[in-house]
């Protein structure tokens with residue numbers, strides 16, 4: 001499968017099959033709930049659904065690979081059977097293999113290949129698109145790793161190295177998507193600088209995915225708003241990311257962001 005390119009910014013809906021994700025932990029741990037939610041987002045207009053089985057929120061404990069695979073593979077299989085394009089959100093090669101076997105058509109690796117040296121070759125063998133997110137370490141250590149000279153230049157340079165590794169393993173350049181990894185070893189100011197200078201990431205020549213949905217830096221901006229109160233800010237980021245040329249946005253509320261990226265596209269084109 002090649003990357004979805006619908007002629008507008010792609011909207012990727014999130015299904016976290018986890019008990020403890022920061023903004024929707026536990027709501028979709030059950031397979032029927034997860035499948036129902038994924039199908040509903042696809043029917044609302046999401047271009048693809050990102051299915052994850054391990055929470056990556058700061059401080060989260062890791063789950064065993066077998067547990068993670070058991071969470072995502074059945075959900076992916078049912079979504080694909082329902083005609084829904086699926087990406088798997090994992091940093092483990094064995095989970096990616098199980099997800100690909102279940103019908104996933106994109107691998108979304110928050111570690112950018114750092115967590116599992118086998119991942120790039122698994123993706124290369126499958127010949128599927130590969131999201132390389134900027135990451136510096138597991139949730140337990142992330143806050144200590146948020147140290148940069150110039151966060152945009154450093155993220156850009158570190159992602160470039162991740163791309164080189166992926167290409168050397170046989171991943172095709174046209175299959176690479178980059179992601180600044182908002183909130184992963186970044187403080188709020190780092191996140192805003194990465195968004196402000198998104199063009200410098202785009203200059204690397206790869207599609208860029210932006211994942212700001214409901215994240216803490218939005219809540220902080222809004223005076224401590226909880227995740228449920230960050231949807232309008234998320235949609236604003238989606239509009240601005242689309243306007244700035246992002247390939248896609250990864251969101252929980254697909255309806256709002258579909259509207260947001262439609263507005264951005266019309267504004268950019270000067271027509272509706």
Ligand SMILES: Nc1nc2ncc(COP(=O)(O)O)nc2c(=O)[nH]1
Nearest residue numbers: 021022056108131133179181182211
């Ligand atoms: N590519 C990509 N994947 C991700 N997976 C999980 C989370 C954490 O957010 P969640 O707990 O709401 O899924 N954020 C990202 C992200 O920003 N980019």
